[in-house]
Amino acid sequence: MLLDYDRMGWLRVALLCFTTLVAAFLLLPVVFIVLLSFGSSRWLAFPPPGWTLKWYQELFADPSWLEAALTSARIATMTALLAVLIGLLASFALVRGRFRGREILRGLLLTPMVLPVVVFAIAIYAFFLRLGLGGTTIGFVIAHTVLALPFAIIPIATALEGFDKSIEDAAIVCGASPLEAKLRITLPSIRIGIFSAAIFSFLASWDEVVVAIFMASPTLQTLPVKIWGSLRADLSPVIAAASSLLVGLTLALMIVTALLRRRFQT
Amino acid sequence: MSVETQRSIATMRMPGGLGSLLPALILIGLFFVVPVLALLLRSVTEPAPGLQNYSALLGDGTYARVFFNTFLVAAVVTIVTVLVAFPVAWMLAIMPPALASIVFGVIILSMWTNLLTRTYAWMVLLQRTGVINRALMASGIIDQPLPLINNLTGVTIGMVYIMLPFMILPLVGTLRAIDPMTLRAAALCGASPFQAFRRILLPLSLPGIAAGGLMVFVMSLGYFVTPALLGGTSNMMLAEMIAQMIQSLLNWGLGSAAAFILLVVTMALYALQLRLVGARRATGGA
Numbered sequence: 041m042l043l044d045y046d047r048m049g050w051l052r053v054a055l056l057c058f059t060t061l062v063a064a065f066l067l068l069p070v071v072f073i074v075l076l077s078f079g080s081s082r083w084l085a086f087p088p089p090g091w092t093l094k095w096y097q098e099l100f101a102d103p104s105w106l107e108a109a110l111t112s113a114r115i116a117t118m119t120a121l122l123a124v125l126i127g128l129l130a131s132f133a134l135v136r137g138r139f140r141g142r143e144i145l146r147g148l149l150l151t152p153m154v155l156p157v158v159v160f161a162i163a164i165y166a167f168f169l170r171l172g173l174g175g176t177t178i179g180f181v182i183a184h185t186v187l188a189l190p191f192a193i194i195p196i197a198t199a200l201e202g203f204d205k206s207i208e209d210a211a212i213v214c215g216a217s218p219l220e221a222k223l224r225i226t227l228p229s230i231r232i233g234i235f236s237a238a239i240f241s242f243l244a245s246w247d248e249v250v251v252a253i254f255m256a257s258p259t260l261q262t263l264p265v266k267i268w269g270s271l272r273a274d275l276s277p278v279i280a281a282a283s284s285l286l287v288g289l290t291l292a293l294m295i296v297t298a299l300l301r302r303r304f305q306t
Numbered sequence: 307m308s309v310e311t312q313r314s315i316a317t318m319r320m321p322g323g324l325g326s327l328l329p330a331l332i333l334i335g336l337f338f339v340v341p342v343l344a345l346l347l348r349s350v351t352e353p354a355p356g357l358q359n360y361s362a363l364l365g366d367g368t369y370a371r372v373f374f375n376t377f378l379v380a381a382v383v384t385i386v387t388v389l390v391a392f393p394v395a396w397m398l399a400i401m402p403p404a405l406a407s408i409v410f411g412v413i414i415l416s417m418w419t420n421l422l423t424r425t426y427a428w429m430v431l432l433q434r435t436g437v438i439n440r441a442l443m444a445s446g447i448i449d450q451p452l453p454l455i456n457n458l459t460g461v462t463i464g465m466v467y468i469m470l471p472f473m474i475l476p477l478v479g480t481l482r483a484i485d486p487m488t489l490r491a492a493a494l495c496g497a498s499p500f501q502a503f504r505r506i507l508l509p510l511s512l513p514g515i516a517a518g519g520l521m522v523f524v525m526s527l528g529y530f531v532t533p534a535l536l537g538g539t540s541n542m543m544l545a546e547m548i549a550q551m552i553q554s555l556l557n558w559g560l561g562s563a564a565a566f567i568l569l570v571v572t573m574a575l576y577a578l579q580l581r582l583v584g585a586r587r588a589t590g591g592a
Contacts, residue, residue, distance in 0.1 A: 042499060042507050043486035045400040051499065059397040062390060063409050066416040066470065069427030072437070076430065084430050086437045130330035139324055147580075149330055152338055154576045156528020158545040159345075159565045160338070162552050166348070167341035186338050189330065247421055250530050254553070267422045271535060275430055283423035290418045294411070 070287055077280035084275060095281040105282060108266035115177060115262060116245040119184040123241035124234060126185070127192030132222075134193070135200045153190035157250040160187070165254040175257030183251050188241035195240065199233025200226075232304050239297060342569070345562045352559035359563035369547075369564075376544040379458060379533070380526035383465040387473045388519050390466065392511075395477035400486075417471040425535050428464045429455065432536070456538035464536040465526055472525065473518045480514025513582070520579045524572055544568055 045052065072086075077095055079088025099105055134146050152160065164183045165174065173179035203226060211221035227234070249264040256265040263282075270279050349359050363369045398406050416424070431437050432454040439451040454460055484507070492502040530545035537543065542550075544564065551561035 042489045042502055043400055043481075043484060044490070045402070055393050055397045058393045059409060062394045062470070063412045065467070066412050069424050069431065069467070070415060070419055072431060073423060073427045076427075083435075085435075086430075086440075126329045126333060129326040129328075133324060133327035137324060137327070145327065145331070148339075149334055152334070154524065154572065155342075156530075156545060156568055156572055158528060158530045158548050159569050160342070162548065162561060162565055163341035163345040164337065165552075166558070167337070167344060182333075182337050186333060189333065193330075243418065249422060250549075253549075264420070264422055267420075267426070271422065271426060271429070275426070275433075279426055280430075283420065283426060286420045286423050290415060290420070294414060294418065 073280050074284045074287055077277065077284040079277065082277060084277060084280075095277040098278050099281045099285075102278075105263075105266060105278075108261055108263045111177075111260060112246055112263040115180045115184060116242045118177075118181045119188050119245035120238050120242040122181065122185045123188040123192040123244075124196075124237050127189055127196055127237055127241075128234065130189075131193055131196040131200050135197050136205070149193060150190045152186050157187070157248075161251040161254045164251065168255070175255060175260050177260065180252070180255055180260070180262070183255065184245035184248055185241075187248060187251065188244040191240035191244050192237040195233045195236035196230065197233075199230035203229050232301065235297075235300060235304075239293065243293075346566050348558055349562035349566050352562075359559045360567075362560065363563055363567065372542055372544055372547050375458075375541050376527060379461055379465070379543060380523050382458075382462055383469060383526045384519050384523040386462065386466050387469045387522050388515055391470055391473035391477055391518070392515070394470075395474050395481055398474070398478045399481035413471045413474060416467075421468070421531055424467065425464060425532050428460070428467065429535060432460050432463065455536055458537070458541055460536035460538075461533050461541075461543075464532040465529065468532060469522045469525065473522055476518050476521075477511070477514050480511050484510045516582055517579060520575060520582070524575045524579070527575075528568055528572055 042048065042051070048055075076084060076086060076088070078091050078093070079086065080090040080092040080094070081088050130149060134142065134149075160183075164186075168174040168176075168179045168183075173182070207229070208221045208226050211225045212218055216224070247264065248262075249268060252262045252265045253268060256262065261269075263286075267279060267282065270276060350357060352359075394409075398409055401409070433439075434451045434453075434455075436454070438454065439448075442448045443451065452459075454463070488506055488510070489502050492506050493499075497505070528545050529543070530549060533543040534546045534549075537546070545568070548561050548564045548568065551557045551564060555561075
């Protein structure tokens with residue numbers, strides 16, 4: 041009876057209450073930060089004595105915030121493009137290839153997801169210092185693509201595993217070249233996987249803190265580095281304003297994802 | 307389709323298959339494997355060739371404390387996360403879909419919100435004059451503000467918050483795969499709800515709990531951001547110590563040796579997880 045929602049009695053009430061509490065716990069910081077960004081207290085008193093937009097004005101008056109956001113967007117977009125492209129090619133080999141050591145190679149390509157980022161961060165920092173790539177956009181994109189690759193491979197490979205390969209073979213038998221069949225039959229069929237891969241790898245770069253802290257230079261810093269620096273200095277409400285905009289962006293991304301998924305599935 | 311055609315399609319795919327793996331292998335080989343190996347080399351050559359960095363790390367009480375702290379925090383975070391996640395995953399697995407999708411929405415929103423944003427919120431919420439201390443004092447539960455930040459309490463709260471989605475989401479899958487009939491059968495045979503839970507539901511969901519728990523433990527071991535911001539100086543964790551050795555002390559030998567110890571422990575646990583659940587399931591949760 042423990043897995044019958046309609047026949048659980050008091051246990052259901054207890055579990056529902058607990059679930060509600062946990063959902064509230066998960067929501068608390070997100071809602072709190074948005075409310076705080078409109079509060080008038082510089083010392084983050086809550087509930088705030090009054091409401092204001094001045095932290096947003098301060099945020100937009102300081103060009104370094106916008107600059108950091110644009111840098112992040114640029115690096116994350118390039119990372120997502122590269123990771124999806126490389127991940128797509130790799131997924132075909134990992135899912136369909138019949139060669140020795142396939143599982144080992146799959147494991148190797150997914151390792152950046154498991155290894156603590158701080159280890160990779162100091163390794164790539166030292167490596168790029170030697171190559172002269174430290175603090176450059178290319179350096180950032182390469183390092184972030186390494187970290188994003190597993191997040192691109194997993195959804196694409198999963199989608200590809202669920203795709204019936206005989207449809208692609210049928211197209212080839214009907215006269216399409218293997219490449220044509222992949223581009224016109226297979227890719228459209230696994231687009232949800234490709235789309236998820238793009239979102240996950242974008243977020244992997246956009247949110248990345250640790251590598252960015254090591255790689256950043258005074259002239260090139262991403263948004264997380266900018267927030268990190270401000271957090272270490274003080275808990276200014278301007279950070280709450282910047283954070284709220286990021287929450288808004290997350291919500292927008294979630295809505296777009298949900299809408300696209302619905303369209304893909306019907 | 308004739309056997310001939312099948313065979314020709316198969317052979318056509320083969321060389322292309324391996325070749326398309328090349329960009330990924332070059333990227334990971336050149337910019338992941340080589341730098342990490344170079345780091346390992348540094349740990350046994352700087353300042354002089356030998357294992358003195360490792361003996362310094364493993365023989366010193368200060369460093370031993372950091373290792374102990376790291377394992378303690380990771381263990382506590384894992385246990386709390388499992389205990390909180392299980393009932394939620396249980397409900398999510400059987401709830402009406404409309405209700406469940408609201409909870410899933412909240413989980414995704416929290417998971418996708420910028421990591422620093424979430425940590426910043428906890429820094430403000432948990433500080434001495436923060437909302438939580440004020441609410442507790444106003445309600446008369448405590449007279450003095452509780453020290454909730456710059457200590458292990460702060461780190462645990464912040465880490466559990468971040469790890470919960472990683473535990474809940476795979477567990478829902480495990481619980482959904484359990485056939486409700488097995489529990490109905492248990493009830494028909496006279497098992498009390500508690501017996502049914504202990505003898506059937508819990509054992510059947512144990513693989514999911516073990517896999518998720520191990521993942522949370524491994525992630526917590528190497529976590530940098532949250533412990534650095536919510537923890538105190540007296541109970542530093544390993545990742546923060548490594549970053550400090552490199553960034554502030556410029557001690558590359560010691561820093562890379564500590565990084566390598568973290569790498570070995572993490573990889574050993576990861577291998578254990580692969581053994582437990584198989585390669586696909588272990589990494590399929592993202």
